[in-house]
Amino acid sequence: xxxxxxxxxxxxxxxxxxxxxxxxxxxxxxxxxxxxxxxxxxxxxxxxxxxxxxxxxxxxxxxxxxxxxxxxxxxxxxxxxxxxxxxxxxxxxxxxxxxxxxxxxxxxxxxxxxxxxxxxxxxxxxxxxxxxxxxxxxxxxxxxxxxxxxxxxxxxxxxxxxxxxxxxxxxxxxxxxxxxxxxxxxxxxxxxxxxxxxxxxxxxxxxxxxxxxxxxxxxxxxxxxxxxxxxxxxxxxxxxxxxxxxxxxxxxxxxxxxxxxxxxxxxxxxxxxx
Amino acid sequence: xxxxxxxxxxxxxxxxxxxxxxxxxxxxxxxxxxxxxxxxxxxxxxxxxxxxxxxxxxxxxxxxxxxxxxxxxxxxxxxxxxxxxxxxxxxxxxxxxxxxxxxxxxxxxxxxxxxxxxxxxxxxxxxxxxxxxxxxxxxxxxxxxxxxxxxxxxxxxxxxxxxxxxxxxxxxxxxxxxxxxxxxxxxxxxxxxxxxxxxxxxxxxxxxxxxxxxxxxxxxxxxxxxxxxxxxxxxxxxxxxxxxxxxxxxxxxxxxxxxxxxxxxxxxxxxxxx
Numbered sequence: 303x304x305x306x307x308x309x310x311x312x313x314x315x316x317x318x319x320x321x322x323x324x325x326x327x328x329x330x331x332x333x334x335x336x337x338x339x340x341x342x343x344x345x346x347x348x349x350x351x352x353x354x355x356x357x358x359x360x361x362x363x364x365x366x367x368x369x370x371x372x373x374x375x376x377x378x379x380x381x382x383x384x385x386x387x388x389x390x391x392x393x394x395x396x397x398x399x400x401x402x403x404x405x406x407x408x409x410x411x412x413x414x415x416x417x418x419x420x421x422x423x424x425x426x427x428x429x430x431x432x433x434x435x436x437x438x439x440x441x442x443x444x445x446x447x448x449x450x451x452x453x454x455x456x457x458x459x460x461x462x463x464x465x466x467x468x469x470x471x472x473x474x475x476x477x478x479x480x481x482x483x484x485x486x487x488x489x490x491x492x493x494x495x496x497x498x499x500x501x502x503x504x505x506x507x508x509x510x511x512x513x514x515x516x517x518x519x520x521x522x523x524x525x526x527x528x529x530x531x532x533x534x535x536x537x538x539x540x541x542x543x544x545x546x547x548x549x550x551x552x553x554x555x556x557x558x559x560x561x562x563x564x565x566x567x568x569x570x571x572x573x574x575x576x
Numbered sequence: 577x578x579x580x581x582x583x584x585x586x587x588x589x590x591x592x593x594x595x596x597x598x599x600x601x602x603x604x605x606x607x608x609x610x611x612x613x614x615x616x617x618x619x620x621x622x623x624x625x626x627x628x629x630x631x632x633x634x635x636x637x638x639x640x641x642x643x644x645x646x647x648x649x650x651x652x653x654x655x656x657x658x659x660x661x662x663x664x665x666x667x668x669x670x671x672x673x674x675x676x677x678x679x680x681x682x683x684x685x686x687x688x689x690x691x692x693x694x695x696x697x698x699x700x701x702x703x704x705x706x707x708x709x710x711x712x713x714x715x716x717x718x719x720x721x722x723x724x725x726x727x728x729x730x731x732x733x734x735x736x737x738x739x740x741x742x743x744x745x746x747x748x749x750x751x752x753x754x755x756x757x758x759x760x761x762x763x764x765x766x767x768x769x770x771x772x773x774x775x776x777x778x779x780x781x782x783x784x785x786x787x788x789x790x791x792x793x794x795x796x797x798x799x800x801x802x803x804x805x806x807x808x809x810x811x812x813x814x815x816x817x818x819x820x821x822x823x824x825x826x827x828x829x830x831x832x833x834x835x836x837x838x839x840x841x842x843x844x845x846x847x848x849x850x
Contacts, residue, residue, distance in 0.1 A: 326676060364673055364680030370690035371652055375645035398699055399638055399670050400729045402600065406638030416644035425672055427701040427724055429731035450701055455674045457703035464738035464746050472738050472746075 305421055305446030305491040306484070309516055312390045313489075313541075316357025319570040320392065320518065321563060322548025323348045323361040323380065329552050338372035341365060345380030348552070351560040353387035356567050360518075360546055363395040378416040391419040392518065392544075396450060398425030401435055408436045412445035421446035423495055423518065430479035437483055437492055446491050446516070451476045452505045454497025454521045463505055471506040480515055489542060490515050498527035498535060498545070512539035519543050523550025529566070529573040545570050579695055579720030579765040580758070583790055586664045587763075587815075590631025593844040594666065594792065595837060596822025597622045597635040597654065603826050612646035615639060619654030622826070625834040627661035630841050632818060634792075637669040652690040665693040666792065666818075670724060672699030675709050682710045686719035695720035697769055697792070704753035711757055711766055720765050720790070725750045726779045728771025728795045737779055745780040754789055763816060764789050772801035772809060772819070786813035793817050797824025803840070803847040819844050 303311075325341040335344055345361060352359050361384075366377035384391045397407040409415065411422035422440070424433055426449050433449065440447050452462050452473040462473045470478070477494055484490025493516030496502070500521075502509065517536065521527045522545050533540050547566060554562035577585075599615040609618055619635060626633050635658075640651035658665045671681040683689065685696035696714075698707055700723050707723065714721050726736050726747040736747045744752065751768055758764025767790030770776070774795075776783065791810065795801045796819050807814050821840060828836035 324677075326680075362677055362680075364671070364677045364684070367691075368680040368683040368687075368689065370684065371645050371649035372690075373684075374648045378645055396673050396699075397638070397670070398672075398701070400727065403598075403636055403638045406600075406636075406642040409642040410638070410644065413642075415642065416646075417641075425670075425699050425701045427670075427672070427699045427735065428727050428729055429734050429736075431731035431734070432729050434731075453674065453702050455702055455706050457705035457708075460703050460705070460740050460749065461701065461738075461746055462703075464735075464740045466734050466738045472735055475734065 303444060304441065304487065305444060306487045306489040306516070308390065308420065309446070310489045312357035317567050317571045318543060318545050318574055319356045319567045320358040320360050320544040320546040321348060321352045321356050321551055322520070322546055323359055324548045324552060325365045329549070332553070333556050338369035338376045341369060341373060342376035342379050345376065346383050347556050348559065349380060349383045349387055349389065351563055352389060355560060355563045358390045358392065358544055359384050360392040360394050363393060374417070381417060381419060392448065393417065393419035393422045396423050396425045398427055400428060400432060404433065404436045405439065408439040412440040412443050419445070421448060421493070423448045423450065425450050426476055430476045441491055446493060448493040448495050448516070448518045449476050449480055451494040452496045452500045452507065454499040454525060459504070473505045474507055477507060477511055477515065481511065484515060488514060493518055495520070497521045499525060502535070509537035509539050512536065512542070515539065515542055517543045518546060520546040520548070523547040529569045532573050533576060540574060577718060578715065578761065579718060580761045580763040580790070582664065582694065583720070584763045586631035591841050591845045592817060592819050592848055593630045593841045594632040594634050594818040594820040595622060595626045595630050595825055596794070596820055597633055598822045598826060599639045603823070606827070607830050612643035612650045615643060615647060616650035616653050619650065620657050621830050622833065623654060623657045623661055623663065625837055626663055629834065629837045632664045632666065633658050634666040634668050634820060637667060648691070655691060655693060666722065667691065667693035667696045670697050670699045672701055674702060674706060678707065678710050679713065682713040686714040686717050693719070695722060695767070697722045697724065699724050700750055704750045715765055720767060722767040722769050722790070722792045723750050723754055725768040726770045726774045726781065728773040728799060733778070747779045748781055751781060751785055751789065755785065758789060762788060767792055769794070771795045773799060776809070783811040783813050786810065786816070789813065789816055791817045792820060794820040794822070797821040803843045806847050807850060814848060
């Protein structure tokens, strides 16, 4: 099965909530945990709580990498547990490099090694076409990519609204490339990252053009976007949105996180169906 | 000392050659090595050969990350050996994320952990200003950043020549941001990555504006740029260029690599002085 087909099945079975696994230093402290072992225990608890209540988890690699090899080893355990629990795993790594080097990252995150995930986020600063080979490699492994398109941080507009020679914005150019790669798929195997707090119109992004494109949308909860607004934000493309929340779920703490996930998954289901 | 001051000292003592440590799969095979242990031995041999013959090494993180935690552990050993040998180390990681997440990467690569390097490459897809806090963190640790500006791959032009609202190209906007951060420094502590095979004029990059900016310039050797052309390429900014070569040095194999580094360091010194 392709990544797009697997994502469709997860949406149908478990809904569109994506639970971030972000062992930020302040959250580790709140949870009474510390170090690489703490980040491992944090991730394993989120996986356990998500299993059966949500379909998708998104570990943020930076919060493991900060502990070096010990942190990456912890992440390997979290990824293995998530796969074993039947969760779809998106490694939020935002890697991006030239072809031969990017093959190293593709091998790491979409291959068969200990960091293998169902999909990985990638950064197109070197041009969306520079990721073509990575995209092919990922698809051959039944995995997916999410290309950064429009991010929610205020400093992003300068670059992401810049106009390419064709007159389109950088963000729109990336969506166009992804659509090309998804030709013939109902729900594509290549997605984009679009923050849930961005102004799609200011970015030159047409909602119709996003139909059938998996949209990883961080920014729900603590960053200010509300699940109830998802249809206003994405319109006809809402069916492909992964509504991603991290801090608003993780702040529930290790005891209450399972009920927080169940509650938010229900809110997401209601918002998407509205 | 600031990173800029340390880089100046290395340039004066050891010259401007930067030796890439890229344990690409095909090179590992040529060297008779395999796996994470092979990537470690490869890196340790390059460090040993570079010590006393060049001043700067640049391990490519992707080629270690592909082995997961075992690869990152190998990289930790290579980084420690390079520091112990008195080499200036640039981790070629091209990380880039929003502020709170980027703090995790800054902690990993410019902090005091096992992956600490003298500088790290970062990707500005989220806007150059999104890296301001990372830049401050790195400087506080005496470390440097190199922001991707103009890369040598053919697919890069679409995004990197796009025009921001101010009318400048994306690449020029990033150089401008770096200049701002380097205010008051003779050789800045924040640098840019500009491929040695790019057309600076087509990218809207003014050579005068690059004076005093450390320029990490991959593309020498196997990718086609020649050391002898460095003054034609970078003009008055040549004194800040790190002439980076990987495959053309590494292909010498484990026995001949020391003499290859010595020869190329001499060629670089001659080209820079010309």
